Amino acid sequence: MHIFDRLKSMLQGLNSAPSSETDVAPTQATSAETPARNQAEALILVHHIDAAGNELQAPDMIAGIIGDEIHLPDVSIAGYHLVKIDGLTRWFTAPQARIILTYERQTGQPVWAYAYDIDQRQLIGLPTMTRGPLGTAYEVTAPTVAGFKLLRSVGDLTGEYTTTSKTVLFFYRNQSWRQTDLSTGFVQIRTVTRVFPYPGATTTNYPTSLQPGSVYKTYMRVQLNDDTTWVTIGDNQWIPESQVQLTNGNQLIPKLPLGYRTRNKHQVQQTGRVSFVPGKQVHTYLEPYGRYLTTVTDGERVTLTERLVDDNRVVWYRLQNRGYLPGRYLTDLDPSDFLF
Known part of the structure; x- marks a missing residue:
């Protein structure tokens, strides 16, 4: 409830007539507190100010007769709330008076x-x-x-x-890092290599060293201010780039029987539509069951240049310049598919 509404309710309760014959009649002292209505006009100015005394809006004027009850205006000032009232009385008591309402600025969001x-x-x-x-x-x-x-x-x-x-x-x-590269890749260890907790570290608690010929995936490359370069192979696992060489990571891919490469393999001239999850992309492969190469989007029209079936009877298609994709992710083939 608005503060003015609460004040009105309180004043009306105080001014209400006795509710029963058992109520005590007003005493002479109580009657004296209420100014007699003498038909003299009265005017009250209601000022709205902030804590510094600045007027927030033009004063309101309340006109009445001395002895009448005062009804405060219903005022709401955006961004402020009322914190203090000075000069408020229940009735008009003088020809001229004023009431000062002091407001505080509301607190903004953080x-x-x-x-x-x-x-x-x-x-x-x-x-x-x-x-x-x-x-x-x-x-x-x-x-x-x-x-x-x-x-x-x-x-x-x-x-x-x-x-x-x-x-x-x-x-x-x-502050010791000059440049970073977030691209991923594979590195092959050239010499016995220790693993360090951060780039540029000179001591380590890792007990195991990496052996020559082993291959690891990297997730970040960092060049330091001292011109050394480091690569990370896992959380808080860094190795100097000077002790590795780039590789394609084929050593990490299981070797597959050569049968699927030649069995039921045909060159084709077809188009198809990618059928995956609406709005999503599906990976293509460098070779069937191999490394990811790129992605194609659901609904995209693609050109097919090769079709093969592996030993598990899984159909694969080569997309023009975009690697292999399982046939289950293709629809609307033109010309239509055929059975082996």
């Missing part, structure tokens, strides 16, 4: 700031929050994070507090 390691994709430090009165200005500054350098930010660094929360993201990089 502005959150997060610090992220852009390479490791994780938070570095606790989120911070700033908050202030609606409509007032804010400014977010990047926190200092030991061992990291700021790269960029996303979000409004300055603005005003509103009824909607805001977010600012700050992205950092390890």
Whole structure:
């Protein structure tokens, strides 16, 4: 209920007539508290101010007769709430008077700031929050994070507090890292290689070394300020790039019988439509059961150049310049498919 409505209810309750014959009649003192109605006109100015005394809107005027009950105006000022009332009486008591309503600015929604390691994709430090009165200005500054350098930010660094929360993201990089590459690949170990917990480390708790000829998948490549380059083969597992060489990873793929390569293998000139999950993509393969090569999208029309059946009677099609795809992911073949 609005504060003015509550005040009206309270005043009306105080002014209500006795409800039964058992009620006590007003005393002489009580009657004296109520000004006699003498038909003299009265005017009250209602001022709406903030905590600094600034007028928030033009004053309201309440006209009446001395002795009449005062009815406050129903006022709502966007972004403010009422905190104090001065000069309020139950009745008009003088030809001229004033009531002062003091308002406080409502608090806006918070502005959150997060610090992220852009390479490791994780938070570095606790989120911070700033908050202030609606409509007032804010400014977010990047926190200092030991061992990291700021790269960029996303979000409004300055603005005003509103009824909607805001977010600012700050992205950092390890200060000893010059450049990173997030592409994946395979490396083959050339010499006995120790595994380290981070790039540039000189000591390690990993008891096992990597043996020459072994192949590992890499997930990130980092060049340090000292011009050395490191690759990661797992969480907190780094090796110097100087001790490896790039490879295609074929050593990791099980060798398949050659029968499927030649059995029921034919060159074709067909088109087909990819049938997978609506809006999703399905992988193609460098060779049947081999490494992923690329992706094709559900509903996409593709050109087929080869058809084969493996030892398990699984039909495969070669897509023009895009690798192999199991036949179960193709429909609307033109010309139609045929049976072996």
